[in-house]
Amino acid sequence: MNRNGCPNPRVFSLFLVLLLALEPISAESGDWPQYRGPHLNGTTEEEINLSAWPKEGPKVRWRVPAPLGFSSFSVVGGKAFTLVGREDSDGLMREVCVALDAGTGKELWSFPMCISNYDGGGDSGTSDNDGGDGPRSTPTVDGNRVYVYDSQLGLYCLDAESGKVVWQKNIVEDFNGRNIRWQSAASPLLEGNLICVPGGGAGESFIALDKTTGEAVWKSGDEKMTHAMPVPATILGVRQIVFFAQSGLVSVDAKTGKELWKRPFPYKTSTAASPILTGDLAYCSAGYGIGGGLARLKKTATGFEAEEVWRKENDVINHWSTPVHKDGFLYGMFSFKKHGEGPMQCVELLTGEVKWSKDKYGPGNCILTGAKGDKLLALADNGELVVVEATPDDYKELARNDVIDGKCWSTPTLANGRIYVRSTKEAVCLDLSGALETK
Numbered sequence: 001m002n003r004n005g006c007p008n009p010r011v012f013s014l015f016l017v018l019l020l021a022l023e024p025i026s027a028e029s030g031d032w033p034q035y036r037g038p039h040l041n042g043t044t045e046e047e048i049n050l051s052a053w054p055k056e057g058p059k060v061r062w063r064v065p066a067p068l069g070f071s072s073f074s075v076v077g078g079k080a081f082t083l084v085g086r087e088d089s090d091g092l093m094r095e096v097c098v099a100l101d102a103g104t105g106k107e108l109w110s111f112p113m114c115i116s117n118y119d120g121g122g123d124s125g126t127s128d129n130d131g132g133d134g135p136r137s138t139p140t141v142d143g144n145r146v147y148v149y150d151s152q153l154g155l156y157c158l159d160a161e162s163g164k165v166v167w168q169k170n171i172v173e174d175f176n177g178r179n180i181r182w183q184s185a186a187s188p189l190l191e192g193n194l195i196c197v198p199g200g201g202a203g204e205s206f207i208a209l210d211k212t213t214g215e216a217v218w219k220s221g222d223e224k225m226t227h228a229m230p231v232p233a234t235i236l237g238v239r240q241i242v243f244f245a246q247s248g249l250v251s252v253d254a255k256t257g258k259e260l261w262k263r264p265f266p267y268k269t270s271t272a273a274s275p276i277l278t279g280d281l282a283y284c285s286a287g288y289g290i291g292g293g294l295a296r297l298k299k300t301a302t303g304f305e306a307e308e309v310w311r312k313e314n315d316v317i318n319h320w321s322t323p324v325h326k327d328g329f330l331y332g333m334f335s336f337k338k339h340g341e342g343p344m345q346c347v348e349l350l351t352g353e354v355k356w357s358k359d360k361y362g363p364g365n366c367i368l369t370g371a372k373g374d375k376l377l378a379l380a381d382n383g384e385l386v387v388v389e390a391t392p393d394d395y396k397e398l399a400r401n402d403v404i405d406g407k408c409w410s411t412p413t414l415a416n417g418r419i420y421v422r423s424t425k426e427a428v429c430l431d432l433s434g435a436l437e438t439k
Contacts, residue, residue, distance in 0.1 A: 068134025176201025
């Protein structure tokens with residue numbers, strides 16, 4: 001204070017500088033910046049006030065075409081980003097990153113990427129809702145930059161305002177990349193100042209690039225990729241990134257890429273759900289007869305070891321859908337190719353025991369909402385949006401409405417009072433601004 005009892009101008013200016021440095025100005029507190037949300041585990045602190053959710057369903061703020069694929073939405077700074085499939089001037093189907101006004105659905109810009117080149121898809125749904133070829137990766141947003149990984153292992157850093165390229169990498173050409181059957185579905189992982197992706201060749205299977213310049217910071221491993229997105233975690237005090245490769249779980253040091261531990265796990269045809277990491281536990285699951293399992297990590301004199309806790313072959317299956325974790329229980333869609341029929345389940349993490357099961361979800365996806373994590377927001381593969389209590393006691397459905405046409409293997413996004421959902425046909429924004437609050 002100065003002698004007049006007012007703040008010292010120099011001290012006050014320094015305070016403002018420090019305050020602005022700590023306060024992010026490019027994103028709102030309720031934003032959803034990358035696949036699986038602000039915490040990369042499918043959770044958000046936003047609350048759903050069901051007293052403001054009408055019986056006929058949430059108010060539709062906008063609805064726009066969004067053809068092909070299973071890309072979800074990332075929402076930052078008043079913009080919603082996703083990938084769609086569109087024909088170019090030569091009649092070729094391309095993967096396209098689009099930026100929409102989050103409030104109106106108006107397209108602000110689009111950026112064409114690789115030619116879509118999938119095989120199959122015709123039997124990948126119910127009789128009235130099959131197909132779904134197209135992009136499955138979700139954009140990752142950091143301030144004024146958008147990072148996109150296409151199915152042909154093209155990695156792009158785009159300007160969020162214009163959609164212009166800041167930098168780009170071809171993982172096949174630049175890192176001897178090795179793609180996978182049905183091509184990549186992994187979303188780019190933002191970890192500090194790094195953008196991390198799988199897909200490189202021998203000695204550079206896992207790649208971390210400087211998010212500003214696109215230059216390689218580290219590369220490691222001789223592993224073949226799967227469709228699963230890598231997951232960051234601090235395990236026993238060590239920050240690490242866990243990749244779900246064809247050999248199993250492979251963890252590397254987040255700063256150097258040095259391998260920390262491996263957990264062998266079977267692979268057949270496709271692995272798509274990301275691992276769940278909590279405390280010293282690592283859970284993973286896959287379809288095609290594989291099933292789920294849990295390992296416990298411990299430190300040793302030479303590093304880390306992963307010891308199996310349980311393993312259930314062709315049971316506790318997450319095909320495309322990554323579950324969420326709360327208080328020792330997993331919630332999500334557990335089935336394999338039971339389109340329109342597969343259940344949402346609550347599974348005890350330490351035992352793999354199913355606590356409750358509810359059919360008619362198929363391979364949809366759910367997120368965990370609220371400061372207490374007490375509600376699940378689930379999108380069934382038939383386009384029904386459902387709110388369920390996150391409790392192991394019993395299945396308790398709180399709301400259900402049919403909100404979108406097309407097949408939904410994407411994940412719902414909850415951001416700043418709105419729900420964004422995608423299908424193979426369209427995108428919908430549901431306005432719950434009067435029903436949602438961030439605590």
